[in-house]
Amino acid sequence: MVDPSVFVLLGINILMGWSFYVMLMSGQFSFGNAGFMALGAYTAGIATVKLGLPYGVGLLLAVVVGAVAGGLVGLPALRMRGVYLALATIAFAFLVENFFVNLEYTGAQTGFYGLTGTTLPGVYLCVAVLGVLLLRLQHSRLAKSLQAVREHEVVASTLGLNTTYLKLLSFSLGAAFAALAGALYGHYTYFISPELFGFFQSVWPAFYVAIGGAGTVVGPVLGAAIVTLLPEYFQPLQEWRLLVFGLTVMALIALRPQGLYTPYMQRRLGAWLRRLQPRWPRAAGRSPTAVPGDASPGAVGARGESP
Amino acid sequence: MDAKTTSPPLLRIEGLRVSYGPVVALRDVSLTVYPGEVVAVLGANGAGKTTLLRTISGLLRPSAGAIWFAGRELTRVPPHAIAAAGLAHVPEGRGILGRMTVLENLRMGAYTRRDGEIARDLAELCERFPILHERRHQPAALLSGGQQQMLAIARAWMARPRLILLDEPSLGLAPRLVAEVFQLIAAIRERAAVLLVEQNTRAALRLADRGYVLELGRVVLDGPARALLTDEGLVRAYLGRRAAPGGAT
Amino acid sequence: MIGQQLVNALMLGSNYALVAIGYTLVFGVLRLLNFAHPNVCVLGGFLLFSAVGTLALPLPAAIAVVIVGGAVLGLATERLCFRPAEHLRDELAPAISSVAFALVLTELVAKVWGAEPRRLPPLVTGATFDLGLFQVSSIQLVILGLSFGLMLGVDYLLQHTRMGYALRAVAEQRDVAQLLGVNVRATVVWAFLLSGVLAALAGMLLAMRIGLADPNVGLSYGLRALAVMVLGGLGNVRGAMVAGLLVGLVDVMALAFLSQAYSSVAAWVLLLVVLLCKPSGLLGTRLQRESI
Numbered sequence: 025m026v027d028p029s030v031f032v033l034l035g036i037n038i039l040m041g042w043s044f045y046v047m048l049m050s051g052q053f054s055f056g057n058a059g060f061m062a063l064g065a066y067t068a069g070i071a072t073v074k075l076g077l078p079y080g081v082g083l084l085l086a087v088v089v090g091a092v093a094g095g096l097v098g099l100p101a102l103r104m105r106g107v108y109l110a111l112a113t114i115a116f117a118f119l120v121e122n123f124f125v126n127l128e129y130t131g132a133q134t135g136f137y138g139l140t141g142t143t144l145p146g147v148y149l150c151v152a153v154l155g156v157l158l159l160r161l162q163h164s165r166l167a168k169s170l171q172a173v174r175e176h177e178v179v180a181s182t183l184g185l186n187t188t189y190l191k192l193l194s195f196s197l198g199a200a201f202a203a204l205a206g207a208l209y210g211h212y213t214y215f216i217s218p219e220l221f222g223f224f225q226s227v228w229p230a231f232y233v234a235i236g237g238a239g240t241v242v243g244p245v246l247g248a249a250i251v252t253l254l255p256e257y258f259q260p261l262q263e264w265r266l267l268v269f270g271l272t273v274m275a276l277i278a279l280r281p282q283g284l285y286t287p288y289m290q291r292r293l294g295a296w297l298r299r300l301q302p303r304w305p306r307a308a309g310r311s312p313t314a315v316p317g318d319a320s321p322g323a324v325g326a327r328g329e330s331p
Numbered sequence: 332m333d334a335k336t337t338s339p340p341l342l343r344i345e346g347l348r349v350s351y352g353p354v355v356a357l358r359d360v361s362l363t364v365y366p367g368e369v370v371a372v373l374g375a376n377g378a379g380k381t382t383l384l385r386t387i388s389g390l391l392r393p394s395a396g397a398i399w400f401a402g403r404e405l406t407r408v409p410p411h412a413i414a415a416a417g418l419a420h421v422p423e424g425r426g427i428l429g430r431m432t433v434l435e436n437l438r439m440g441a442y443t444r445r446d447g448e449i450a451r452d453l454a455e456l457c458e459r460f461p462i463l464h465e466r467r468h469q470p471a472a473l474l475s476g477g478q479q480q481m482l483a484i485a486r487a488w489m490a491r492p493r494l495i496l497l498d499e500p501s502l503g504l505a506p507r508l509v510a511e512v513f514q515l516i517a518a519i520r521e522r523a524a525v526l527l528v529e530q531n532t533r534a535a536l537r538l539a540d541r542g543y544v545l546e547l548g549r550v551v552l553d554g555p556a557r558a559l560l561t562d563e564g565l566v567r568a569y570l571g572r573r574a575a576p577g578g579a580t
Numbered sequence: 581m582i583g584q585q586l587v588n589a590l591m592l593g594s595n596y597a598l599v600a601i602g603y604t605l606v607f608g609v610l611r612l613l614n615f616a617h618p619n620v621c622v623l624g625g626f627l628l629f630s631a632v633g634t635l636a637l638p639l640p641a642a643i644a645v646v647i648v649g650g651a652v653l654g655l656a657t658e659r660l661c662f663r664p665a666e667h668l669r670d671e672l673a674p675a676i677s678s679v680a681f682a683l684v685l686t687e688l689v690a691k692v693w694g695a696e697p698r699r700l701p702p703l704v705t706g707a708t709f710d711l712g713l714f715q716v717s718s719i720q721l722v723i724l725g726l727s728f729g730l731m732l733g734v735d736y737l738l739q740h741t742r743m744g745y746a747l748r749a750v751a752e753q754r755d756v757a758q759l760l761g762v763n764v765r766a767t768v769v770w771a772f773l774l775s776g777v778l779a780a781l782a783g784m785l786l787a788m789r790i791g792l793a794d795p796n797v798g799l800s801y802g803l804r805a806l807a808v809m810v811l812g813g814l815g816n817v818r819g820a821m822v823a824g825l826l827v828g829l830v831d832v833m834a835l836a837f838l839s840q841a842y843s844s845v846a847a848w849v850l851l852l853v854v855l856l857c858k859p860s861g862l863l864g865t866r867l868q869r870e871s872i
Contacts (some may be wrong), residue, residue, distance in 0.1 A: 053671065100856050106671060107613055111810055112855045114803065115848045122845050223799060227615075227679055234676035265693070270684035274660055274677050281665035281673040388759055414761035426756035428749055439749055442742070443761035490761070 027256075028144065032212055034252045035147035036205045041232035041244030042158060043201035044231040048238055049167065051174030052104060056097075056113030057202040058225035059120035062218065064090050064132060064203025065210035069139045072211070074129075079141035083207045090203020091196045098195030102188060117226050124218040135217025142212035150204065158241045170194055202229075235276055237283020239288050247284070250276075339402065341366045341494055341524050342387070347396035349379075349386050349548075356382040357548045360396070364494060369516065370475040371535040371556065374545035380528040381423050383545070384496045387526070388420040389413045401493060419487035419523075423498040427479045429472025433463050436471050436482055440489030449489070456485050456526040477508035484515055494524045501531050513538055536560045583714030585832050591720065591789050593828020595728035598782035599805035600812065601734055602775035608751030608815035609764075609771045612671060615678040617779050618802025619685035620653045621790065622795055624783025626693045633701055646784045647777050654776020657681060658769055682798075689795050697794040700787060723785050730781060731821050734774075738817055743770055751815045768802040804831075807851040815847035 040057060047054045067089045068082035077085075097116055101109050130136050161167050171178040173187050181187045210216040228251065229244075236247025254272065259267035276284070342364040357379045364370045372380050385391045388396060389410035398405045405413050415422075419440075428436055437456060457464035460481055466474065471482060480500055487495050495540040496551045497516065501509040512536055519525055529535035536542055536556045544552040544559070552559065599621055605848070606614045627649045631642035647663045661677035706718030716724075738744035749757035758764055787793045808827050812819030827850070834846040 048672075104855065106611070107607070107814065108810070108855060110613070111806055112852060114806070115852045115855070118803070119845065119852070120850050122848075131860045223803070228674075230672065230676055231679070234672045238672060262690070264687075267684055267687040270687065273680035274684070277673050277677040277680070278660065278664035281668050281670060281677075283673075390755055390758065409763070410755075410758035411761050411763045414759055420759045422756065422759060426753060426759065428752045428756060430752055431745075431748060434746075435745065439745055439757075439760050442745065442749075486760075 029212075030252060030256055032144050032147050033209075034248060035144075035151045036209045036212070037228065037232065037248040037252050038151050038245050039154065039201050039205035039208070040229040041236070041248045042154065042241070043198040043205065044233050044237060045198075045241070045244045046158070046201060047195055047198035048233065049170040049174065050175070050191045052098075052101070052191060052195055052198075053103070053110045053230075054113040054195070054198065055110045055223075055226050055230065056115070056117035056120075057115070057198070057229055058221040058223070059097075059117030060090050060093060060199040061143035061206035061209070061225060062117075062120050062124060062203035062221035063074055063093050064206030065139075065216050066124060066206075067203070067331045068207035069136065069210050069216055070130065072141070073138040076316070079211065082141075083204060086207035087200050094196035094199025095192055097199070098192045101195065102191055102287070112225070114223070117221070117223065121218045121221055121253070124221075125192075129216070133218065135215060135220075137215035138322065139211040139214055139216060142208045147208055147212075153233065154201065154204075155241065155245075163303065166190075169247070190330040231273065233283075235273065235284060237285045239287040240285055242290070243283050243285045250284075338366055340364065340399075341368075341401060342526065343399045344387070345397050347383075347386065347390055347393050347398070349382055349393050355548060357386070357393075360545070360548070360550055362543055362550070362553075364526055366493070366524055367520065368541065369527060369539045371532075372526065372528045373532050373535065373542055373543040373559075374546060376530075376537050377547075378545040379548040380545055380550075381498055384420060384422075384498050384526070384528060387413075388418060388496060403459045411443075414490065415491035417490075418496070419490045419492035419494070420496040421498060421500065423482045423502075425479050425483040427471045427474070428484055430470055432468050433471050433474065433482060434467040436486050437463070437467075437489050440486035441491075443490060450545050451580050452489055452491070456488065460485060469565035477504050477511070480504060480508070480512055482517070484512070484519070488519065488523075494526060495519060496526045496528075498528045499530060500527070501529065501534070509534070533560065583711075585836055587714055587716060587720060587724075589829040589832040590825065591727070591785075591828075592823035592832055594724070594731065595782055595786050595789070595824075596728065596801075596805055596808045597821045597824025598778050598785070599801060600729060600808035600824050601731070601817050602778040602782070603805055603809045603819055604772045604812065604815055604820045605747065605778075606808065608817075609747060609754075609768050610674075612662065612674050613678070613806075614657060614661075614772075614775070615675060615802075616653075616657050616661065616681040616685060617678075617775065618798040618805065619689075620650055620776055620779035621783030621786065621801055622689055622798040623653060623685060624650060624780030624795070625787035625793035626689055626698070626795075627780065628787050629693070629698050629700055632703060633698070639703055643784065646780045649687045650777040650780025651773050652776070653740055653780065654767065654772040654774070657776065658772035662768075662772075686795070686798065693793065693795070695795060697792040697796070697868075700793060703788060704718050713754075719788060720828045723788050726781075727785055730778070732818065734778070738775075743767075747771060751774050766838075768854075803867045807848065810851060811854055 037094050040061065043057050043060070043216050044054065064086035068086040071077040071082035072079055097113070101112055104112055124130060125133050168181070169185050170188055172183065172185060173190050177187055206221070213220070231251050232247030234243045234247065235250055236245065237243030251273070255265055258268055261268055340363040341491045344360060344362045344364070347357055347360040348355065355387075360379075360383060361395070362370075362372075372383060374380055382391065386393050387405075389405065389408060389412075393406060400413070400416060403416065405416070408416075416478055428439060431439065434574075438449075438455060443450060457467070462478055463482055463485060466478075471479065474482060484495075484497070484500065489497065500512050500516065504512065509531065513568075516525060516527065527535055527539060536559055539556040542559045543550050552562075599618065603614065603617055604613070606617070622644050627646045628642055629639045631645040632639065637645065657678060661681050662674045665673040665677070698759055704722050705718045708715050708717045709721070738748060746757065746762045747770065749760065750767045752763055754764055755766075786797060804827065805824075808823045809820055811827065812821070812823035830846050830850060838846070
């Protein structure tokens with residue numbers, strides 16, 4: 025059966041998926057999140073192994089360094105959109121990787137070892153806490169502002185939204201997620217080297233979001249689960265499994281280019297769940313009207329988001 | 332006008348409805364253009380004029396209604412096929428391909444043509460527009476606004492269309508150039524019908540045979556251009572603002 | 581010595597340029613990146629290997645095989661990765677689908693030809709020409725001739741043919757191109773076809789240059805070509821040619837005068853500097869300034 029370590033990786037991948045998702049909320053494509061992941065892993069690793077600080081402090085430092093690095097990279101990136109930003113972030117991740125390849129202090133190309141402390145419950149505690157945070161964010165005014173920036177930056181700025189701040193915030197937050205994922209990852213694998221944070225490590229999070237859907241918090245989780253677990257279940261295919269996996273991903277995207285789990289499905293599911301459980305007396309009394317009543321403000325809200 | 336209306340219409344639109352998501356931009360719009368006619372479409376900003384033209388040329392899909400052009404239904408035909416059927420659209424903002432040269436823009440106008448007279452038409456246009464000829468090897472983006480508008484119309488002309496849609500050809504031009512553009516449109520009508528969207532209402536109606544007035548996506552008034560021009564209510568409601576600066580003479 | 585380096589730089593640079601032209605053609609018409617592009621290069625090298633090695637075909641026939649292979653792969657990329665998400669105007673889905681396709685192609689190459697580089701048989705035998713300052717071997721002449729011939733060919737196609745006009749018009753303003761009678765979907769298909777052929781030929785020329793069909797060149801070449809594309813200005817084919825030669829020069833000179841580690845970083849630093857200071861590309865004019 026599936027090795028339990030896969031579930032640790034799944035948790036870390038969910039965090040990476042969210043890091044991409046959070047940046048995408050303001051319309052910023054980053055194909056360089058492996059760079060932030062590497063910064064997080066090395067920061068936490070240096071803290072715990074080289075400086076002997078506690079594990080928790082290492083994680084915290086990773087998050088701080090990730091957020092700051094995100095801000096620093098995000099600042100010049102403000103001028104770029106779409107492909108330019110994607111390329112700039114690819115270049116950033118490449119330079120980070122090369123920086124650590126040349127850094128003797130952390131063992132250069134060969135890396136260094138001795139990182140421990142990450143456990144399965146620990147990872148999922150992080151996932152749970154951040155998941156709740158993102159779910160709360162999803163319906164907040166902040167999320168609506170970010171969406172306005174994503175869809176119509178010029179309009180958003182004329183509406184009085186501080187687009188600079190919003191874009192930086194989402195980039196920095198996403199970078200912090202990636203750094204935390206890197207710190208957890210490093211302290212699980214015991215050993216880190218620059219090659220762990222190559223180009224594909226940056227691309228996988230985009231996979232999770234593309235497959236699961238970019239419109240909800242759940243989408244990246246679903247995508248991460250599919251991408252992480254599917255190859256495990258393809259084990260019997262032996263050396264053909266990556267090929268089959270690639271074809272499966274292509275098929276999934278071809279059939280549902282908007283992602284498997286969309287905001288529309290989330291609304292429908294929510295409405296359906298509410299109808300299924302008329303737990304509160306008042307809601308039960310109004311149940312025939314409650315469903316359309318619930319649906320229409322949601323729809324109005326969705327329209328209102330894009331001015 | 333009477334002689335024209337006896338032949339079958341070149342463009343016939345019936346019950347057209349176009350929506351952008353939940354927002355209805357055009358509702359139940361019907362309109363005809365006969366061969367050789369200049370028809371003006373008037374209305375305030377946001378009345379749906381540009382939407383109408385973009386729907387006719389196939390860039391937007393109507394949710395209801397039908398469009399016939401030269402006896403053929405075009406409602407679900409892609410834009411490139413509509414262009415090939417003899418309909419040229421000079422879009423809002425002129426649609427100049429700025430990185431291509433002036434000459435290449437003119438050649439793009441003849442993209443749908445396979446006949447051997449393209450070179451002759453080019454020579455004719457160069458004679459008519461010496462400035463375009465002079466700057467033919469420059470990127471079109473380097474032309475002035477008025478020159479770009481001339482180029483856009485000349486490019487549409489290169490397609491040898493049966494109908495030209497013009498979206499605000501005088502927008503943003505100096506008064507002298509506006510007059511030039513209207514002279515050009517008057518010249519076009521010798522060979523093609525024109526559906527003209529204009530803010531410069533009086534000038535458009537003076538040139539046009541008939542006019543339609545759009546308001547919030549509906550046709551609220553239509554008739555012969557001369558009648559519209561003297562319609563007191565229309566003048567006050569739609570032409571008033573523009574009448575003062577532009578229409579005194 | 582400098583002359584020799586110049587020959588190397590020209591070969592490497594024209595190679596980058598050809599890969600970058602393929603990227604930029606597709607980007608021009610769709611505003612999307614095709615991440616499977618470098619894998620078509622890798623396949624081009626292996627198709628050459630099989631054609632001249634296993635099948636013992638003469639070089640012209642082998643080139644034909646490579647061209648057909650590239651065309652098929654280009655068309656497949658469009659149909660499988662980009663067409664399904666066409667209606668969404670979404671950037672993520674097609675990009676990721678093309679990454680998945682890249683994975684499929686990588687695995688396919690590993691299955692068919694193995695994970696190790698394969699040595700090509702000698703392709704062109706002949707004298708080495710001594711031009712005073714530097715020497716050029718016959719194979720180098722063939723490579724340079726093919727590379728520059730291809731670039732000139734692409735330039736001619738874009739500047740003087742009906743398809744070239746359509747490609748440029750769609751790249752500049754999709755709606756206007758349609759109004760002028762250009763079938764955008766057909767033009768996109770042509771762009772992918774052309775891009776696939778160029779990628780396969782570039783991979784073939786790369787294999788000829790190093791004497792190996794190497795499965796591992798995809799990523800480094802692909803990323804380098806992306807940098808070249810930006811330096812040349814997105815969607816600007818002539819820019820890609822000049823930028824390719826420039827990056828080739830930077831690479832070769834960095835390798836000659838700096839250490840290996842710096843040579844791989846040099847192009848990326850150049851890319852970042854250009855992105856930050858002049859996002860329209862080194863050769864971008866004010867005509868090409870647009871936010872993408």
